[in-house]
Amino acid sequence: MYLRFLTIFVVVMTLAFAAFGQSAPVVAAPQQAYLIGPGDEVTGKVLGESQFDFVATVDENGKIVLKEEPKPQAQGATNGN
Numbered sequence: 001m002y003l004r005f006l007t008i009f010v011v012v013m014t015l016a017f018a019a020f021g022q023s024a025p026v027v028a029a030p031q032q033a034y035l036i037g038p039g040d041e042v043t044g045k046v047l048g049e050s051q052f053d054f055v056a057t058v059d060e061n062g063k064i065v066l067k068e069e070p071k072p073q074a075q076g077a078t079n080g081n
Helices: 002-020
Strands: 041-044 054-057
16 A cells, blocks of 8 residues: 555656646847947957957947058059069
C-alpha cells in the first residue's frame, strides 16, 4: 500500500512540475527606430584608423559637416604616385 501511494505521489508531482514549470515565452514589443534630427550629435569611428574618427552635430538642414582637412590632389595622379 505504501509503495502504491508513493508511486502515485511521484507521478502526480512530476506531472504537476511539468505542467506548472513551463511558461509562455516573453516577446518584447518592437522598438521604433530613432530618427536623427537637428541638434543631434553623430559619432563616427574607423576601426584601426583613429585619425578618421569624428564627432559632428546635425545642422538645421539635417546635414553634418565634417572638419575640413587638407585634401590631397588626385587629378592628374597615376597609380605610381
